[in-house]
Amino acid sequence: MFDPNAARAAFCLDPDWLTLNHGSFGATPRAVIAAQQGWRDRLEAQPTRFMTMELPSALRSAASQLAGFLGADAEGLGFIENATAGCNAVLRSLRFTPDEEVVVLSHGYAAVQKAAGHIAGGAGARLIEVPIPFPRPDTAGLIAALEAALTPRTRLAILDHITSPSALVLPIAPLIALCRARGVPVLVDGAHAPGQVPLDLTALGADWYAGNCHKWLLAPKGCAFLWTAPARRAQTHAHVISHGLGQGIVTELDWTGTRDPSAFLAIGAAIEAHAKLGGTALMERNRAMARAAGALLATRLGTEVAARPEMAGSMAAIRLPGPGTDIAAMACRKRLLAARIDTPVHALAGGLWLRVSAAAYNQPAEYEALAQRLPALL
Numbered sequence: 470m471f472d473p474n475a476a477r478a479a480f481c482l483d484p485d486w487l488t489l490n491h492g493s494f495g496a497t498p499r500a501v502i503a504a505q506q507g508w509r510d511r512l513e514a515q516p517t518r519f520m521t522m523e524l525p526s527a528l529r530s531a532a533s534q535l536a537g538f539l540g541a542d543a544e545g546l547g548f549i550e551n552a553t554a555g556c557n558a559v560l561r562s563l564r565f566t567p568d569e570e571v572v573v574l575s576h577g578y579a580a581v582q583k584a585a586g587h588i589a590g591g592a593g594a595r596l597i598e599v600p601i602p603f604p605r606p607d608t609a610g611l612i613a614a615l616e617a618a619l620t621p622r623t624r625l626a627i628l629d630h631i632t633s634p635s636a637l638v639l640p641i642a643p644l645i646a647l648c649r650a651r652g653v654p655v656l657v658d659g660a661h662a663p664g665q666v667p668l669d670l671t672a673l674g675a676d677w678y679a680g681n682c683h684k685w686l687l688a689p690k691g692c693a694f695l696w697t698a699p700a701r702r703a704q705t706h707a708h709v710i711s712h713g714l715g716q717g718i719v720t721e722l723d724w725t726g727t728r729d730p731s732a733f734l735a736i737g738a739a740i741e742a743h744a745k746l747g748g749t750a751l752m753e754r755n756r757a758m759a760r761a762a763g764a765l766l767a768t769r770l771g772t773e774v775a776a777r778p779e780m781a782g783s784m785a786a787i788r789l790p791g792p793g794t795d796i797a798a799m800a801c802r803k804r805l806l807a808a809r810i811d812t813p814v815h816a817l818a819g820g821l822w823l824r825v826s827a828a829a830y831n832q833p834a835e836y837e838a839l840a841q842r843l844p845a846l847l
Contacts, residue, residue, distance in 0.1 A: 471746075471747055471750070471751075471754060473830075473832045476746055476829040476830050477830045477832075479498045479499060479500065479742070479746075479829075479830070480496050480497075480498055480499065480829075480830050481496075481497075481499060481502070482496060482830060485809060486809045486810070486811060487809060487810045487811065487812075487835055487838060487839060487842075488811045488830075488831075489762075489810070489811060489812045489825045489826055489827075489831065489835060489836070489839060490811040490812050490813055490824075490825075490826055491684065491685070491783075491784075491826035491827075491828035491831075492633070492636070492661060492684065492783075492784050492813075492824065492826045493813060494683070494684070494690065495681075495683045495684040495685065495687065495688075495690070496687075496828065496830065497683070497687060497688065497689050497690070497739075498687055498739075498742045500738060500741075500742055501687055501688065501689060501735055501738045501739050501742050502689065503738075504735045504737075504738035505689045505731045505732060505734075505735040505738075506731075508527075508730070508731040508734040508735060509729070509731045511523070512729075512730075512731065520727075524730060525723065527730075527734055528548065528723050528730065528733060528734070529543065529723075531548070531733055531734050531736045531737060532546050532547070532548065532694075532719075534736060534737045534740060535682070535694060535736050535740070536696075538663075538668075538686075538740050539663065539668050539669075539670050539680075539694075539696065540668055540669030540670050540671055540672065541670040541671055541678075541696045542671070543719075544719065545696050545697045545698065545699065545702060545718070545719065546694055546695070546696045546697075546719065547694065547695055547707070547718060547719045547721070547722025547723060548692070548693070548694055548722060548723070548730075548733040549679070549693045549694060549695050549708070549722060550691045550692075550693060551660075551681060551683075551691065551693045552578075552581075552658055552659065552660035552679040552680055552681050552693050553578070553580045553581055553584065553660075553679075554679075554693070554695075554708050555677070555679030555680075555693060555694070555695035555708075556581045556584060556585075556627065556656060556658055556679050557584050557588075557708045558695055558705065558706065558707055558708040558722075559656050559677045559679070559695070559705060560584055560585055560588040560589070560625075560656075561588060561706070561708060562704055562705045562706045563624065563625060563704075564592070565588070565589045565592035565593075565594035565624060566592060566593070566594065567592065567593030567594060568594075568622055569589070569592075569594040569595075569622055569623075569624040570594060570595045570596070570597045570620065570622045570623050570624060571585050571589045571594060571595070571596050571597065571623075571624060571625045571626075571627065572597045572598075572599060572615070572618050572619065572623055572625070572626040572627065572653075573585055573596060573597070573598055573599070573626075573627045574598070574599050574601055574627070574628065574629055574632070574639075575598050575599060575600045575601045575603075576601050576603070576629065576632040576633075576634055576635045576637065576817070577598075577627065577629050577632070577658065578629065578632075578633045578658055578660060581627060581658050582596070582598075585627060589624075594624065597618050597623070599614050599615050599617075599618045600614060601614065601632075601635075601637070602614065603635065603775065603817065603818045604635075604773060604774075604775040604776075604786075604788070604818065605773075605774075605775065605776065605777050606637065606777070606780065607777060608640045608643065608779070611639065611640060611644065612640075612643060612644065612647060615644055615647060615648075616647060619647070619648065619651045619653055623651070623653045624653075624654070625653070625654050625655075625656060626648045626653050626654070626655050626656070627655075627656045627657075627658060628641060628644050628645065628648075628655060628656070628657050628658070628675075629657075629658045629659075629660075630657055630658065630659040630660075630661070630662040630666075630680075631659070631660070631661035631662055631665065631666070631782055631784075633660065633661065634786070634813075634815035634817055634822070634824070635775050635776075635786050635815070635817055635822065635824075636775065636776065636781075636782065636784035636785055636786045636824050637775065637776050637780045637786075638666060638776070638780050638781065638782040639780065640779075640780070641657060641673065642672075642673055642674075645657070645673055645674050645675050646674065649674060654676045654677075654701070655674075655675045655676050655677070656675070656676065656677045656678075656679070657673070657675045657677065657678045657679070658679055659678050659679060659680035659681075660679070660680060660681045660684070660693075661681070661684055661685065661782075661784070662680055662685075663680045663681065663682055663684075663685060663686045664682070664684065664685030664686030664687065664743055664752070665684070665685035665752060665755070665782050665783045666752060666782060667749060667752065668680075670696050674698075675698065676697070676698050676700070676701045677695065677696070677697050677698070677701060677705070678695070678696045679693065679694070679695045679696075680693060680694055680696075681693045682694065682736060682739060683732070685783065685828075686736075686739055686740065686743055687739045687742050687743050687746075687829075688732060688735060688736055688739035689731070689732035689735055689739075690732065691729075691732045692732040692733055692735070692736060692739070695718075695722065697718050702717060702718050702719075703717075705718045706718065706721055707721035707722045707725055708725075709725035709726065711724060711725045711726055712724060746829045747829075751829055752783065755782075755783035755827040755828060755829070755831075756781065756782055756783050756827070758783075758827040758831065758833060758836075759781065759782065759783050759784055759785045759825065759826065759827035760778065760781050760785065761833065761836075762785055762825050762827060762833070762836035763776075763781070763785030763786075763787055763825070765836055765837070765840055766785075766787045766823070766825070766836065766839065766840055766843070767787050767788070769840040769843070770787065770788070770789065770790060770843065771790070772787060772788035772789065772790060773787070773788050774786065774787055774788075775787070775788070775817075775822060783826060783827050783828070784824055784825065784826045784827070785824070785825055785827075786815075786817075786822045786823065786824045787822065787823045787824075787825070788820050788821070788822055788823075789801070789814070789820070789821040789822065789823055789847060790847065791820075791821065792819060792820060792821075793816040793817070793819060793820045793821030793822070794816050795816045797816065797821060798814045798815055798816040798821055799814075801814045801821060801846075801847065802814045804846050805846060808842065808846055810839065810842065810846070812824065812825050812839070823843075825839070
C-alpha cells in the first residue's frame, strides 16, 4: 500500500514550503542522489581511467536500462541534459529552404519554439503555429487543427506530448499518424512524459522523441534523452559536434566533451525509485490526485479546469479569476513564491491559469491548504 509519509521522507523537500510544482524541475529522491554521488566518487578517484575505460560501457548500460523503460532500442537512444537540447539537435540536423514550413503548437514550450523559429528562420523557412482549441480541447478538434496546418511545404512538425503551460496530455499517437500519412517527419517534445504516462516509443512511430528524466522519472537534474528512429539516424547529429562526428548519433551524443555524466548513470536508480513508489500505479495515483485537485480549486474559485478527463495527467491547469497578461502572471507567481507556495501561473487565452502538480510526495491536504490561501494572495 502506498505510504504518503514514507514517500515524502524519501525526498529532501523543505517542509516549510507548499511544493505543488513538480512539473518545472522535478525533485530527486535521496536514494537517487546517493547513487549519483557514488558515480561522482568513482569518476574523481581517477578521472582519466573513468572517462576513457569505464564511462563508454557504463553509458551504454544506462541507455539500455532507460530504453527498456521507454519501449525503445538503445541503439537509437543517447543522453542529453534536457529535452530542449534534443530538439535543438534535431533542428540543427535539418537543412531548411525558403519555401518550407515548420509546424508547432500554440501551447508549445517557448524555448523550443524560439529554437525552431531561429533555425528555420535563418534559412528563410516559416514557422506555422497550430492554434490549440482552449480550454478543454477534444481529440477531433486537435486533429482538425493540425490537419489544416499541414501542407506540401511542411518539412517538420514539432508536437508536444504533454503541454507545459496548460498541462494537456495530447493524443500524440493519432497526431503522429496524421503527420506520417501526409509524409511529414515528426519531432515529439516529450519533456513531461517519461514517468508521468506509460511510453512505447517504438509503437508511437515518431521520427524523433526528446524527453526529460529529471522530472517525473525522478532522475537527477540534467538527465534527458533523444531517441531517433532508425531511418533518421544517419542524418541526425548531436547539438555539440565533437570527436564522434560521422560515427552515428548515439556515439556523437555519448561524448560531446568533458562533462559530469553522473546524472545519466544514475538513471537505473531513478527507474528503481519510480518502481518502488508504485510505477504505473504511481502514475495513476498522481493523475487521480491532480484531477481531484483541479476540481477542488476550480470549484472554490468559481472557474474551470483546462483539460477534459481524457487529456488530464499528473498536472492540472485551473483558471484564475479575471483577465490575464504575462505581466499579471509574473506578479501573481511572485506573490505565491513570497508566501512559500510553488505553483506556476501562465497567461493563456486571455486568462490566468494556475498549474498544480501531483507527485509522489504530495497529499490531498496540500491542495486544500492552497485553496484556503489563494483568495487572499490573488
